[in-house]
Amino acid sequence: MVSSRVNVDRIFRxxxxxxxxxxxxxxxxxxxxxxxxAKTLEITLSAVIQHLQVLEESGLxxxxxxxxxxxxxxxxxxxSLAEQWLxxxxxxxxxxxxxxxxxxxxxxxx
Amino acid sequence: MVSSRVNVDRIFRxxxxxxxxxxxxxxxxxxxxxxxxAKTLEITLSAVIQHLQVLEESGLxxxxxxxxxxxxxxxxxxxSLAEQWLxxxxxxxxxxxxxxxxxxxxxxxx
Numbered sequence: 001m002v003s004s005r006v007n008v009d010r011i012f013r014x015x016x017x018x019x020x021x022x023x024x025x026x027x028x029x030x031x032x033x034x035x036x037x038a039k040t041l042e043i044t045l046s047a048v049i050q051h052l053q054v055l056e057e058s059g060l061x062x063x064x065x066x067x068x069x070x071x072x073x074x075x076x077x078x079x080s081l082a083e084q085w086l087x088x089x090x091x092x093x094x095x096x097x098x099x100x101x102x103x104x105x106x107x108x109x110x
Numbered sequence: 111m112v113s114s115r116v117n118v119d120r121i122f123r124x125x126x127x128x129x130x131x132x133x134x135x136x137x138x139x140x141x142x143x144x145x146x147x148a149k150t151l152e153i154t155l156s157a158v159i160q161h162l163q164v165l166e167e168s169g170l171x172x173x174x175x176x177x178x179x180x181x182x183x184x185x186x187x188x189x190s191l192a193e194q195w196l197x198x199x200x201x202x203x204x205x206x207x208x209x210x211x212x213x214x215x216x217x218x219x220x
Contacts, residue, residue: 009128016126018119028199030206079200083193089138090189096140 010058011082019043020051024074027061031073034063120168121192129153130161134184137171141183144173 014020022041026032032040038048052072055061060078063070124130132151136142142150148158162182165171170188173180 009131012122012125012131013128015122018123021119021122024199028202028206030203074199074203076200076203079196079203083196083200086189086193086196089134089184090186090193092138093184093186093189096138 007059007078007081008085011060011078012085014054014058014060015082017051017054019047020055023048023051023055023072024060024079027072027074031071034070034072037072117169117188117191118195121170121188122195124164124168124170125192127161127164129157130165133158133161133165133182134170134189137182137184141181144180144182147182 015024019041023037026037026040034048034052035045037052038045041048049070052061052063052070056063058078059075059081061072062075063072065071125134129151133147136147136150144158144162145155147162148155151158159180162171162173162180166173168188169185169191171182172185173182175181
């Protein structure tokens with residue numbers, strides 16, 4: 001439970017940055033080398049590597065170095081974890097809202 | 111399209127902060143006055159109001175002032191928008207992965 005909360009914290013902090021979300025967008029279409037990501041997003045390689053590190057530490061992507069090429073790909077579990085957090089909050093809210101609607105629709109006992 | 115992207119940007123930036131996520135957690139259980147949120151989270155009222163403003167501007171909550179009490183509640187559309195963004199990225203990745211698996215499983219034509 002604690003480690004899942006830590007992950008969710010890291011994931012949302014990672015996704016709070018527009019460049020990192022742009023990286024996730026690119027990677028959702030397939031694995032891409034870090035150097036290509038830097039060119040596509042028009043940022044320096046060292047900046048892209050820093051962002052990739054934050055994404056990797058949060059569990060949203062994983063990277064693999066083969067020779068001099070670091071290739072990055074999506075880790076779908078990370079996306080699912082954040083989706084689950086949002087969906088849980090939304091269903092808690094919906095249950096509460098349903099209860100309130102039923103209460104207001106119920107005939108008056110007095 | 112543009113305004114939906116702006117919203118997603120604001121939503122993830124808003125959720126990137128642990129205090130704001132804690133506020134969303136509390137509010138998913140039902141509407142709460144700002145002063146109670148400040149007490150529950152043990153932060154000052156002015157800090158809570160700043161966070162609530164960011165959440166409201168991102169479309170994750172809405173607030174209503176009745177007399178001296180500002181009550182806050184979840185805006186489920188905001189949560190759905192972020193969920194949709196994550197789910198779209200995940201399904202793009204899954205489609206790509208399926209294609210790759212089929213390609214690897216296909217008999218060699220040569």
